[in-house]
Amino acid sequence: MSISRRDNLKILGAAALQHHAANSLDSASSAAPAAPYRPAFFTNEEFACVEAMVDRIVPGSKQAAVAEFIDETVNRNVRLHDLYRAGLAPLVARKFAELSPAEQDGVLAKLGEEGGAFWKSIRNLTIDGYYSSKAGLAELGYTGKSFLSEFKGCTHPEHQA
Numbered sequence: 001m002s003i004s005r006r007d008n009l010k011i012l013g014a015a016a017l018q019h020h021a022a023n024s025l026d027s028a029s030s031a032a033p034a035a036p037y038r039p040a041f042f043t044n045e046e047f048a049c050v051e052a053m054v055d056r057i058v059p060g061s062k063q064a065a066v067a068e069f070i071d072e073t074v075n076r077n078v079r080l081h082d083l084y085r086a087g088l089a090p091l092v093a094r095k096f097a098e099l100s101p102a103e104q105d106g107v108l109a110k111l112g113e114e115g116g117a118f119w120k121s122i123r124n125l126t127i128d129g130y131y132s133s134k135a136g137l138a139e140l141g142y143t144g145k146s147f148l149s150e151f152k153g154c155t156h157p158e159h160q161a
Contacts (some may be wrong), residue, residue, distance in 0.1 A: 037068050041075035046088045050122070056104050058121055058130045060139075069129035070122065080121065086160040087118025 039047040050070055054061035059065070074080045096107060111119045130136040154160075 025149045037065070037071075040072050041081070041084075042088075043092075045097075046084075047071060049088055049091050052097040052099075052104060053091070053108065054110055054126045054129070056101065057126045058136075060135055061126055061130045064130050064133035064135040066126055066129035066133065069133075070125045073091060073125055073129075083118055083121060087116075087122070140156045 042050060047067060051062055051067040054066040054070065057067070074084050091107070094107070096104060099107065112123075131140060
């Protein structure tokens with residue numbers, strides 16, 4: 001069965017309209033104020049604690065939504081559930097999110113000295129989350145997809161044929 005030129009144009013036109021409609025919806029939804037994030041795994045107290053922690057580990061992480069990244073990651077990885085519940089419990093009990101920045105730094109320094117799986121995990125997820133966000137990529141100087149107009153090959157003399 002072959003498709004006529006007329007049918008082909010109808011399909012292309014419908015696809016273009018669908019693409020345009022989807023882009024219009026995206027731009028309309030981005031204009032509306034976003035609802036506050038509702039944690040998928042953490043309690044509100046745990047989430048506030050994580051949010052405060054990540055911003056002390058890598059400044060700017062709160063604005064880059066790193067706590068949301070960690071919440072979604074932990075929610076999807078069942079092996080991390082107990083680790084994060086146990087790791088956050090003493091910090092939530094101490095009201096880490098309400099401590100002064102200097103006090104928070106002291107608590108985090110102690111966690112860092114002790115090491116432990118929770119500290120290593122939250123530190124690594126913070127770094128991964130921040131440096132894969134727009135803010136982190138901008139800080140690294142990542143400009144996006146680019147290409148070389150010409151590749152001259154290796155310029156080391158010992159590799160010249």
